[in-house]
Amino acid sequence: MKTRILPRYGNTYDRQRGKHNRRSAIISLLAILAGMVFVCFYQWMAQRTMTEMTNRALLRQDSLEAVKLSQDKVIFLMKDTINQLRKTNLHLQQQQFTLKKSGK
Numbered sequence: 001m002k003t004r005i006l007p008r009y010g011n012t013y014d015r016q017r018g019k020h021n022r023r024s025a026i027i028s029l030l031a032i033l034a035g036m037v038f039v040c041f042y043q044w045m046a047q048r049t050m051t052e053m054t055n056r057a058l059l060r061q062d063s064l065e066a067v068k069l070s071q072d073k074v075i076f077l078m079k080d081t082i083n084q085l086r087k088t089n090l091h092l093q094q095q096q097f098t099l100k101k102s103g104k
Helices: 019-103
Strands: none
């Protein structure tokens, strides 16, 4: 069988087959792997940032609800105190009125 000689390649049967293709494939796989690592790292950072923001928002909401509950409790206590003072005042006025009646 006669061998063919191609320009710049030398004898095709003498060169190592697929060496260039194997090198390109390894470089391509490494590039794909690096891209996947970058994407995974980016997604992890984005997820972490989103989780932190969500936690901060929940804490802020909880603290606002706690303040609102505290305000509602203070308002309730003030109204309750005012009602008790009105009842006491009414009771004292009735006692004073009965004392005036009995004193006359």
